[in-house]
Amino acid sequence: MEFTATLCSTVFVAVGFFILKTVYDTLTCYYLTPRRIRSVMERQGVRGPEPQPLLGNLPDLSTLISHSTAGDCDSVHHDIVPRLLPHFVLWSRQYGKRFIYWNGIEPRMCITETELIKELMTKYSTKAGKSWMQQQGSKHFIGQGLLMANGQDWHHQRHLVAPAFMGDRLKSYAGHMVECTEKLLQTMETEMAELGNCHELEIGEYMTRLTADIISRTEFDSSYEKGKQIFHLLTVLQRLCAQASKHLCFPGSRFLPSKYNREIKSLKAEVERLLMEIIQSRKDGVEIGRGCSYGNDLLGVLLNQLQNNDGKNGGGGGSNKNGMDLQLIMDECKTFFFAGHETTSLLLTWTVMLLASNPDWQEKVRAEVNQVCGSQPPTLDHLPKLTVLHMVINESLRLYPPATVLPRMAFEDIKLGDLHVPKGLSIWIPVLAIHHSHELWGKDANEFNPERFSPAAKKTTTGGGRHFFPFAAGPRNCIGQSFAMMEAKIILAMLIAKFSFTLSPNYRHAPVIVLTIKPKYGVQVCLKPLK
Numbered sequence: 030m031e032f033t034a035t036l037c038s039t040v041f042v043a044v045g046f047f048i049l050k051t052v053y054d055t056l057t058c059y060y061l062t063p064r065r066i067r068s069v070m071e072r073q074g075v076r077g078p079e080p081q082p083l084l085g086n087l088p089d090l091s092t093l094i095s096h097s098t099a100g101d102c103d104s105v106h107h108d109i110v111p112r113l114l115p116h117f118v119l120w121s122r123q124y125g126k127r128f129i130y131w132n133g134i135e136p137r138m139c140i141t142e143t144e145l146i147k148e149l150m151t152k153y154s155t156k157a158g159k160s161w162m163q164q165q166g167s168k169h170f171i172g173q174g175l176l177m178a179n180g181q182d183w184h185h186q187r188h189l190v191a192p193a194f195m196g197d198r199l200k201s202y203a204g205h206m207v208e209c210t211e212k213l214l215q216t217m218e219t220e221m222a223e224l225g226n227c228h229e230l231e232i233g234e235y236m237t238r239l240t241a242d243i244i245s246r247t248e249f250d251s252s253y254e255k256g257k258q259i260f261h262l263l264t265v266l267q268r269l270c271a272q273a274s275k276h277l278c279f280p281g282s283r284f285l286p287s288k289y290n291r292e293i294k295s296l297k298a299e300v301e302r303l304l305m306e307i308i309q310s311r312k313d314g315v316e317i318g319r320g321c322s323y324g325n326d327l328l329g330v331l332l333n334q335l336q337n338n339d340g341k342n343g344g345g346g347g348s349n350k351n352g353m354d355l356q357l358i359m360d361e362c363k364t365f366f367f368a369g370h371e372t373t374s375l376l377l378t379w380t381v382m383l384l385a386s387n388p389d390w391q392e393k394v395r396a397e398v399n400q401v402c403g404s405q406p407p408t409l410d411h412l413p414k415l416t417v418l419h420m421v422i423n424e425s426l427r428l429y430p431p432a433t434v435l436p437r438m439a440f441e442d443i444k445l446g447d448l449h450v451p452k453g454l455s456i457w458i459p460v461l462a463i464h465h466s467h468e469l470w471g472k473d474a475n476e477f478n479p480e481r482f483s484p485a486a487k488k489t490t491t492g493g494g495r496h497f498f499p500f501a502a503g504p505r506n507c508i509g510q511s512f513a514m515m516e517a518k519i520i521l522a523m524l525i526a527k528f529s530f531t532l533s534p535n536y537r538h539a540p541v542i543v544l545t546i547k548p549k550y551g552v553q554v555c556l557k558p559l560k
């Protein structure tokens with residue numbers, strides 16, 4: 030009897046404690062922390078629009094964006110900040126260069142001062158990183174890979190992955206890039222021969238196909254066909270995850286056996302099963318002595334790195350740890366595909382749009398390619414000599430940076446210039462607005478002028494790369510930057526040597542942001558084969 034009473038009172042106390050803790054955590058997360066952050070920032074003069082309870086400034090933000098992007102642009106111009114970031118334009122005018130707004134319950138401080146941005150990116154690569162909200166949004170299709178990792182995990186992964194993107198390893202991917210581009214150009218030529226000589230096509234579609242092909246080949250080489258199948262499933266999975274807001278969403282709803290959740294779960298399982306098959310067959314090959322290394326593709330480099338790490342850590346590290354690292358390798362494979370193919374495809378698509386509407390620059394690039402490469406595809410020796418092409422690519426990345434904002438959440442209190450940034454505050458860097466700033470780039474900031482990236486312009490106050498962050502900066506910059514630049518140069522050089530192109534009258538200039546900057550209706554160009 031006494032025992033039962035004691036048990037009841039213990040359970041009662043435990044349940045009471047649990048309820049109190051849940052109430053306290055909810056109150057802290059939804060009310061106390063945001064209030065504390067707000068008052069710390071207000072004391073430093075950083076203010077912003079009044080937030081609504083729980084929703085923050087999301088309703089204002091979505092109204093502003095849906096108005097500004099309701100129609101197409103009235104001409105092909107590049108003054109796109111008021112269209113794509115109308116909230117930035119409005120709030121920076123009202124509250125100054127630094128302001129704070131609320132994405133639901135998450136406070137976000139927007140900063141545009143490039144000195145502060147560089148300090149944040151170089152000094153605080155482990156003390157600031159990806160927020161829980163960002164990680165949740167992408168965990169089904171990229172998991173805990175490099176892009177979403179934080180702190181020491183990020184540091185460990187960066188160390189593991191870096192050799193795959195450096196020196197001779199990086200150079201060895203050029204052959205795949207040329208091969209895949211040749212195949213695509215051949216397809217385009219055949220299609221054009223069937224349809225007559227001047228042929229209109231949506232170039233974005235072709236560029237997406239090409240960059241997906243290249244990343245499948247560089248990641249999986251001999252297992253390339255299976256790689257393509259995996260990436261197809263990943264694309265479906267990513268689209269499905271993007272629909273999350275249309276489905277019933279409350280704490281714990283992801284555990285419900287709904288049709289939506291089941292579909293995500295089964296696609297994810299299929300992707301991981303196929304990836305594991307490729308990894309296992311590489312490991313078997315080495316273990317039975319058929320090969321002495323895991324291969325020269327990206328996956329092979331990761332598996333070799335893992336083996337070297339195991340060797341250094343005293344061999345094996347236990348099956349549990351090894352199992353964990355294999356999961357990490359699968360996550361990295363998914364991350365490279367996600368981070369590496371759409372961004373590059375958009376860079377290529379916007380560059381074609383810019384060159385199609387600036388025929389003089391198209392001609393300059395073509396003359397340079399012909400002079401440097403002759404009638405051959407570009408080689409590694411040619412690439413550094415394609416300086417005009419390099420300037421054009423940079424200008425395209427300035428006007429249409431695929432990653433329009435860079436988010437970083439402070440995991441502890443940090444000092445940024447004169448600002449005290451409290452733990453839990455997200456810092457948002459509006460790359461697009463910085464790249465279009467008249468103050469930083471001069472009066473012609475919204476014009477296409479690749480000259481600003483010429484070696485001579487670097488010496489002027491508005492030229493060069495001081496305010497240029499398409500690949501972020503510091504230790505946590507884009508690991509695939511050199512890969513992407515090499516790929517973009519090879520593809521554009523080969524395309525421009527084969528075809529001349531103009532913008533089709535059917536092209537509607539309507540950039541939109543859906544994670545990255547996309548042309549809403551694609552980019553229709555008329556291609557003409559060159560002799």
Ligand code: HEM
Nearest residue numbers: 175176368369372373376431432499500501507508509513
């Ligand atoms: C034009 C093409 C590309 C652009 C504009 C671009 C841009 C960026 C940016 C801005 C970041 C920083 C994101 C952040 O921290 O919030 C980033 C990170 C990253 N990118 Fe790229 N990227 C491109 C191509 C690639 C390619 C080709 C790959 C791989 C094959 C790649 C892999 C990654 C990875 C793994 C990260 C995470 C790095 C880390 O957190 O340490 N990217 N990229």
